[in-house]
Amino acid sequence: MNSPMVHDITIQDTVHQRKYLSKKNCYQWLSVFKDCNLTLTIRLVGESESKNLNNSYRNLNKATNVLSFQIEDKPIIGDLVLCHAIVKKEARIQRKKIHDHYAHLLIHGCLHLMGLDHENEDDADAMEKKEILLLEKLGIKNPYNSNIMIPNE
Secondary structure, X not given: OOXXXXXXXXXXXXXXXXXXXXXXXXXXXXXXXXXXXXXXXXXXXXXXXXXXXXXXXXXXXXOOOEEEEEXXXXXXXXXXXXXXXXXXXXXXXXXXXXHHXXXXXXXXXXXXXXXXXXXXXXXXXXHHHHHHHHHHHOOOOOOOOOOOOOOOO
16 A cells, blocks of 8 residues: 555535635645655535435435545545534544544545455454554544444444
8 A cells, every 4th residue: 555645635615614624624634644645635525415425326315424525647646525514513522633533534435545445344443543653643542432322424
């Protein structure tokens, strides 16, 4: 797995919540990836767009926190779509800072773009360990160290 260094970030904010997902924060959070220069587009959306995309691409008729769309052309790594309402709700339920939860989901999404997944227990364990190590570099606590689970909707 190659770990990219993010060269350029484009943020599309359709819900006017950019204070949570500034370019400065994104560059800081993604600084944990070092090996090559890549371009990333991050789209901050509402529940309706998240639900439509999740239904179209994953056949799941519900909004989700983050969707990853890998693009084969280099230097572009891909697109991430984050649903602000879901991110905010999860942070509240899990008693996490929204800033930390956004950092986690951005890293989680980038790991998907690099080919990692959590389709089985071994892959999920490997991905979680990678996320924990990367977040630790940013001074963010283990996001899986909580007994609070996200309710399925």
